[in-house]
Amino acid sequence: MSTIAEIELPAKEFALRTALERAPNAEFDVVRVAAHDANHVMPYLWVTADDLEKLDSALRADNSIDKLNLIEDLGDERLYRMHWVDQIHVVIHILVEEEATILNLHGKEDRWRLRILFPDRDSLSATYDFCQDTGLSLDVRNIYEISDTRHGLYGLTEEQHETLMMALEAGYYDVPRDSTADDLAGDLSISHQAVSERLRRGHRSLVKNALALSPSDGRE
Template sequence: MATVTRAKIPAQEFALYETLRAVPDVEFECERLVESGEGVVMPLLWARGADPETLNEAFETDPSVSNVRLVGEFDEELLYRMNWIEQVHLVLQMLTTLHATVMDAYGDDQWWHLRVLFPDRAALSRTNDFCESRGLTFEVVHVREMRDDPVGRFGLTNEQYEALTMACERGYFRVPRETGLDALADDLDISHQALSERLRRGTEALVEETLLISPLTGRR
């Protein structure tokens, strides 16, 4: 069964480390990360915390990147296309040999946080073996199985899914609200407190699985 794995990699073992050293306030987030077929990783990358001029100077002296192009500038965020050409052995292994998908990646000057969809647990084990054999770090933070239903895709329990969907369908999240916790709790045959906890925990799980890239920040 496919698994969603949250893991982190030390910044010094990954692409853009020299840029992160030169501009320690910058944060990077990958919108998309694919392999070119030529041993090159091509991310679509958001940058926050630095201006274009400062970043361009850092990119020019960073041996891990090439063909950097600024494709959009939005308030405090910059969107880049580039090639990662060094420090990407682990990502290439996951994308090519193991047929994994890097769903999200967020980096600062300390760590890169990745969320990776592996086709099965064997692929995750082979990733760990690959890192051990090459002295690389892949620190697994959390692993969960991904089923083909909404509950499995978003990390919810069946009870959380039922509570959230019912609350949405009956207008609990609308402004103004069209129903209250007491009415929903009666229909689910649980207490007001139990329903409140299910909604909070379910909402937290949805935010973590769809919006947050790392413990520090996130965007969509």
């Protein structure tokens, strides 16, 4: 069964280390990453920083980058395409050796967080062993299996998925609302508090797993 894992790596052991050191307030959100070959990784990533010009200079001075192209400049954030050529062994292993998919990759301050879809639990174990053997400080933060339905991809439980879909179909999200939390509670035969909790946790999982993957200090 496919497995999703959220892992963290220290920034000093990963690409863009120099850029993060020189622009400590920068954040990187990779929206697509592919292995160009055994020695190159080509990501597209959005970047934000207090001083984007300073960050641009830091990127161009970073030895882990071979090619750098500015694709979009929206004023407060930029989209780059680049080639990573150093400190990318774990990414190559994940994409090539394990045939896994990197769903999210977020870098900030002193660490990177990756959310990875592995073909199975053995592939995750092999990646952990690879990092141990190569001296990388891999920290596995969260692991869960994908259920037989697609909602497992977004970290939703069966109950959360059921409640969210019922809320959508009942018009809970319409403006004005055609249904209330009390209505949903009656349909589901659970308390108002339980409905609110399912919706809150479900919304958090959807935002976290579909839209963002920011480093967090707390384990889940």
